Amino acid sequence: MSTPIHPGVRIGHVHLKVADLERALAFYCGVLGFQLRQRYGPQAAFISAGGYHHHIGLNTWESRGGKPPPPGTTGLYHVAILYPDRASLADALRRLIEHKVPLDGAADHGVSEAIYLQDPDGNGIELYTDRDPAAWPRDAKGEIAMTTGPLDLDALLAESPSPSPSS
CATH class of the missing domain: 3.10.180.10 (2,3-Dihydroxybiphenyl 1,2-Dioxygenase, domain 1)
Incomplete structure (x- = not known):
């Protein structure tokens, strides 16, 4: 090893x-x-x-002036941008909604909560926040047991701080 x-x-x-x-x-x-x-x-x-x-x-x-790579080719799947807390992720969701940016998905992974989208060039982006490691799901052996479940976007959005006056 x-x-x-x-x-x-x-x-x-x-x-x-x-x-x-x-x-x-x-x-x-x-x-x-x-x-x-x-x-x-x-x-x-x-x-x-x-x-x-x-x-x-x-x-x-x-x-x-280029085009995104076609589906079925190798390359970067997505860039993951880590937000420090749930309120910051909620603010990111609010910004996406305000700018009418479509989402590819959203998930609760047990260890984190994530929003998936693409930038204007088709690059995959994950916006996420981690849960406290003490709250991570574990299997019978104590190993991390990540999951993929639905993320309640309405509940997340409710945690968004109001936009600042300079926004």
């Missing part, structure tokens, strides 16, 4: 190939609320939450 990876390792930022940088920025900054941190003309932009250098890179280096 190989030695496990260091427990402090985290997945950092992601770079997404997009066809139209302005359209991608309108979605990620205008709808989801990320902040533009740096821009390289019409070719690339780096966005984040909370002032970090970047969580997402958007670029048109190899994809300007």
Whole structure:
């Protein structure tokens, strides 16, 4: 058996190939609320939450005007964006509804609650919040037993804070 990876390792930022940088920025900054941190003309932009250098890179280096890959091909399934709590996830849902962004699905996984959608370039996105690990479902051996059940979007939306006056 190989030695496990260091427990402090985290997945950092992601770079997404997009066809139209302005359209991608309108979605990620205008709808989801990320902040533009740096821009390289019409070719690339780096966005984040909370002032970090970047969580997402958007670029048109190899994809300007391109089309999403067809179904049945390999590639990224989705990018998962972790929200710190249920109220923040509820706010994300409110933003999606306000901007009429269609959802692909929503699920309660026992360990987390998730909303699934696609960005304007067809990149899959999961917006989710984790439950406290003490509340995670376990099997008879004590192992994590993730599930996929329905997520009550109305109950989630009820936890959304009111939009700020600058919104």
